[in-house]
Amino acid sequence: MPVEEFVAGWISGAVGLVLGHPFDTVKLLGFFKGMSFPVASIAVVNSVLFGVYSNALLLLTATSHQERRAQPPSYMHIFLAGCTGGFLQAYFLAPFDLIKVRLQNQTEPRAQPGSPRPRYQGPMHCAASIFQEEGPRGLFRGAWALTLRDTPTLGIYFITYEGLCHQYTPEGQNPSSATVLVAGGFAGIASWVTATPLDVIKSRMQMDGLRGKVYRGVLDCMVSSVRQEGVGVFLRGLTINSARAFPVNAVTFLSYEYLLRWWG
C-alpha cells in the first residue's frame, strides 16, 4: 500500500492547522489555547484521511496518484473515496475532537490564587478524567454525529478540489500553485458549509451532560435545538468556519501536492 499519501497528509494537515488555529479558538474565546495537542492530532487524522482517500481511489480505479493526472478518475469514484476517508478518519478524530471541544469550552481564567481549579487541567488530564468518569466509550461521545458530519462532506471536499483543479488545468498537466490554493480553499469552504449543521449538533453531543441537558441521541439533539432556537441554529459558526476553511485547506492541499510531487 503506498504510504507517501499518509505521510503527505500528515505534514500538510499540520501546516494547515497551525494557520487555522486562531480561527478555531476565537469562536470559543481564548486564543491559542492548547496548540500542541491539535497539531499532534491533526497529523494522525489528516494522514488517515488522505491515505485512505488515495488508497481507496487506487482500489476503485487502479491508478496511482501520479497516473491520475493523465487518467482522471470519475467524480463518482472521487466522491466514494472521499466518503471512505471521511468515515474512517472520524473514528480517529473523535477522541481528539472531544478533548478539544471540552477544553475550549472551559473559559474559566487560568488558575489564580483562590479561584477554583478548572475541571480539566490540559489534554492529558482531560482524556484521563473522561476515561475515569465515563469509561473508554466516554472518549467517543459524539462520534456518531461526527461520522455523519464527515462522511458525505469529505466526499464533497475532494470532488470540489479535483473538479476545480481539472477545470483550470490543461489536459494531463499538474495544476499550478495558484490553482491548487484556490481549489483547496474552495474545497474547504464547500465542505465546511455543508458540515456546519451537524457540527453544531456534534459539539452539543460532546458537551452533553456537563452543563445540564441530556439528549437521547443525534435526532433528539436536533429536534430540541430547533425547537428552542429555531432552524437558524444549524448555521451557527458558518461564517467563522468558512473564513477558517479557506486558508487552512489552501495550504493543506498545496503542501500535500508538493510533497507528493517532490517524492514522486
Ligand SMILES: C[N+](C)(C)CCCC[C@H](N)C(=O)O
Ligand atoms: C468535513 N469537515 C468540513 C468537517 C472537515 C474538513 C477537514 C479539512 C481540514 N482538516 C479542516 O480542518 O478544515
